[in-house]
Amino acid sequence: MIRKTLRIKSELGLHARAAAKLVKLTSQFESDIKLSRLNVEEQVDAKSILGILLMAAAQGTEIEVMIDGKDEEVAMEAVVQLVNNRFGEEK
Amino acid sequence: MTQSRRDRSPQELSGVGLSPGVSIGTAYEVEPQIVALYPIRIASDEVTRELKRLRAALKESRLQLEKAREKLEAELGKEHSHIIDAHLLILEDPLLLEEIEKKIQEELQSPERAVREAAENWISAYRSLEDPFFRERGSDVEEVVQRLIFNLMELDSQGHEGLPEDLILVVSEASLFLLVEYPLERVKGLVVKRGGTTSHGIIIARSYQIPVVAGIQNLKEVIRTGDTLIVDGTSGMVQVRPSEREIRNYQARVRQEQKIQQELVGDTSPCLTSDGQRIYLYANVEIDSEVPLGLKLGGGGIGLFRTEYVYMKDKQKPVSEEQQFKIYKHLATVVAGRPAHIRTLDFGGERHPYFSPILGETDTALGLRGIRLSLRYPDIYREQIRAILRGSAYGNLKIVLPMVSDVDEVVQARRLIQVAKEELLEEGVAFNEEIEVGIMVEVPAAVIMLESLCPHVDFLAVGTNDLIQYTLAASRTDDRIANLFKPLHPAVLKSLYRVAQVAAAEGVLALICGEVASHPVYARLLIGMGFRHLSMSPFAIPEVKGRLREISCLEAAAMVEEVLRQATLEEVEDYVNEFMKKQKTGVTS
Numbered sequence: 001m002i003r004k005t006l007r008i009k010s011e012l013g014l015h016a017r018a019a020a021k022l023v024k025l026t027s028q029f030e031s032d033i034k035l036s037r038l039n040v041e042e043q044v045d046a047k048s049i050l051g052i053l054l055m056a057a058a059q060g061t062e063i064e065v066m067i068d069g070k071d072e073e074v075a076m077e078a079v080v081q082l083v084n085n086r087f088g089e090e091k
Numbered sequence: 092m093t094q095s096r097r098d099r100s101p102q103e104l105s106g107v108g109l110s111p112g113v114s115i116g117t118a119y120e121v122e123p124q125i126v127a128l129y130p131i132r133i134a135s136d137e138v139t140r141e142l143k144r145l146r147a148a149l150k151e152s153r154l155q156l157e158k159a160r161e162k163l164e165a166e167l168g169k170e171h172s173h174i175i176d177a178h179l180l181i182l183e184d185p186l187l188l189e190e191i192e193k194k195i196q197e198e199l200q201s202p203e204r205a206v207r208e209a210a211e212n213w214i215s216a217y218r219s220l221e222d223p224f225f226r227e228r229g230s231d232v233e234e235v236v237q238r239l240i241f242n243l244m245e246l247d248s249q250g251h252e253g254l255p256e257d258l259i260l261v262v263s264e265a266s267l268f269l270l271v272e273y274p275l276e277r278v279k280g281l282v283v284k285r286g287g288t289t290s291h292g293i294i295i296a297r298s299y300q301i302p303v304v305a306g307i308q309n310l311k312e313v314i315r316t317g318d319t320l321i322v323d324g325t326s327g328m329v330q331v332r333p334s335e336r337e338i339r340n341y342q343a344r345v346r347q348e349q350k351i352q353q354e355l356v357g358d359t360s361p362c363l364t365s366d367g368q369r370i371y372l373y374a375n376v377e378i379d380s381e382v383p384l385g386l387k388l389g390g391g392g393i394g395l396f397r398t399e400y401v402y403m404k405d406k407q408k409p410v411s412e413e414q415q416f417k418i419y420k421h422l423a424t425v426v427a428g429r430p431a432h433i434r435t436l437d438f439g440g441e442r443h444p445y446f447s448p449i450l451g452e453t454d455t456a457l458g459l460r461g462i463r464l465s466l467r468y469p470d471i472y473r474e475q476i477r478a479i480l481r482g483s484a485y486g487n488l489k490i491v492l493p494m495v496s497d498v499d500e501v502v503q504a505r506r507l508i509q510v511a512k513e514e515l516l517e518e519g520v521a522f523n524e525e526i527e528v529g530i531m532v533e534v535p536a537a538v539i540m541l542e543s544l545c546p547h548v549d550f551l552a553v554g555t556n557d558l559i560q561y562t563l564a565a566s567r568t569d570d571r572i573a574n575l576f577k578p579l580h581p582a583v584l585k586s587l588y589r590v591a592q593v594a595a596a597e598g599v600l601a602l603i604c605g606e607v608a609s610h611p612v613y614a615r616l617l618i619g620m621g622f623r624h625l626s627m628s629p630f631a632i633p634e635v636k637g638r639l640r641e642i643s644c645l646e647a648a649a650m651v652e653e654v655l656r657q658a659t660l661e662e663v664e665d666y667v668n669e670f671m672k673k674q675k676t677g678v679t680s
Contacts, residue, residue: 016174016231020177049177049184050181053217058225
């Protein structure tokens with residue numbers, strides 16, 4: 001299992017449009033992908049838009065990404081890129 | 092409640108007209124009553140069959156959403172389609188699905204019940220969130236779940252094939268979806284439960300000229316699918332199951348209005364009352380694309396150009412001076428010599444991720460809005476003022492300061508405008524040095540202090556919607572007190588009368604900007620009070636123009652005198668109804 005801490009930089013936070021992009025991405029991987037707010041025990045499934053939105057991660061929130069499975073390396077790279085790219089929204 | 096649903100006698104419901112015009116059609120409840128119509132439990136040998144039914148309903152829901160996305164993108168562009176993306180993902184959410192299946196397999200719940208219960212957990216989890224932005228996602232879950240349950244019950248299985256030609260949609264909220272899911276050419280009207288909003292659905296209804304009446308709390312108790320409805324978006328009335336006679340009356344009115352519309356759309360001649368007084372008609376516009384139509388219909392110019400939508404163009408941050416300048420320059424060029432009154436930023440209920448946190452969540456109506464916000468954030472204000480000033484080099488732009496309650500606010504705003512002018516002079520940028528600056532009269536304090544305000548302003552723009560709301564301390568958006576929001580209340584009439592009197596005495600032009608100007612009785616009262624400049628929704632202009640030509644200012648003034656003697660709302664309404672009845676018989680006989 002690998003984990004990484006990321007900061008949500010997009011101005012609207014991890015809102016519906018961003019969450020939709022994230023789910024579309026994570027669903028392509030076989031690995032189990034979980035998210036949690038940093039230092040918060042509760043985890044959400046990164047393949048569930050309902051779970052992601054319920055984190056209510058506004059701009060500046062730090063989230064932890066935990067990936068476990070065969071393609072965990074590639075999956076992590078893809079997730080990190082999407083989040084750090086501010087979900088491809090800001091020009 | 093069952094009593095009133097069984098009572099099939101004609102009824103009249105009163106709400107708020109949000110998109111003018113009259114239409115007759117057949118009611119269609121978009122969210123029919125489905126409570127407890129489905130079975131709760133299933134037998135153990137039915138599990139396989141019921142899971143199959145669930146999958147069929149999921150597939151059907153997905154197809155509907157994909158179809159809606161296509162239509163939405165074709166009609167409004169890609170900007171809005173991400174809402175549907177989110178709905179699709181909620182529909183297919185693995186966690187939700189797992190819970191639903193578990194409830195069917197292990198607890199032997201019917202799929203309908205399982206979907207409702209599984210969703211309820213999520214919805215209540217969302218409701219408990221603190222961040223309002225995320226809290227609102229609970230309503231997305233609700234919308235998806237309703238769709239799924241409808242499809243499970245095959246309520247929608249015939250699609251919209253069997254829908255009548257003249258459809259009047261009955262809904263609790265005018266969402267964007269509504270108008271992409273139904274064939275717009277068949278939608279003749281909209282009856283909405285929630286009170287006055289500037290939702291996407293309403294804006295689209297306006298641009299398609301579909302009459303809308305909102306703020307009818309008990310619509311689900313009174314209206315049923317199949318009922319004949321007459322929707323009058325001009326007066327805000329809905330006739331439910333009207334009698335033959337009422338239908339004939341309205342059909343005649345619709346024909347007459349169509350005739351008036353046709354005759355007057357191309358009519359650019361001035362509007363004179365029957366005793367020869369000139370009335371100047373202007374258009375209120377929400378978005379820049381409405382400007383050409385507004386100008387065509389209302390010869391006077393643009394009475395109110397709201398800039399909230401200018402700011403909505405960029406959801407992340409305040410729009411830049413350059414972006415705004417382009418819009419105002421275009422506006423100035425299009426209006427040519429006619430005036431365009433630009434109201435500086437005034438967010439009320441609209442949600443903007445940048446401004447909403449500043450405005451605060453509670454009491455937006457009484458909070459940091461309008462000129463208060465602008466004076467507190469002079470940098471944002473400066474960009475807007477500079478953009479308007481630069482635009483004024485190309486045409487007759489005027490600046491309107493919203494939510495003014497104190498002379499000092501006007502003095503401060505004018506000082507900031509002066510500073511911006513001096514900057515532009517130094518930079519050698521062209522602008523109209525004589526640009527007029529006026530205020531919105533919409534806070535009762537401004538009405539009371541009007542004599543002191545007048546020397547500081549070039550004109551007055553009366554915002555009737557807010558003036559009514561603030562005078563009566565009755566919110567327009569709270570369903571429970573929608574019946575208190577009454578334009579004919581004597582307190583409102585006296586305030587308006589005072590504005591007309593003071594404006595005349597001080598020699599300041601007063602322009603009425605608000606929905607009431609488009610109401611036939613109200614237009615008469617305003618003329619009687621002495622107002623000569625009325626601004627309203629573009630589509631209402633031809634009709635009002637036709638009516639004003641039949642009014643004599645002298646008669647209207649006499650009516651006002653009589654109305655101002657009444658002490659209660661009821662007395663005013665009785666007097667006005669009686670007057671209009673006499674007027675009608677007088678005309679036809």
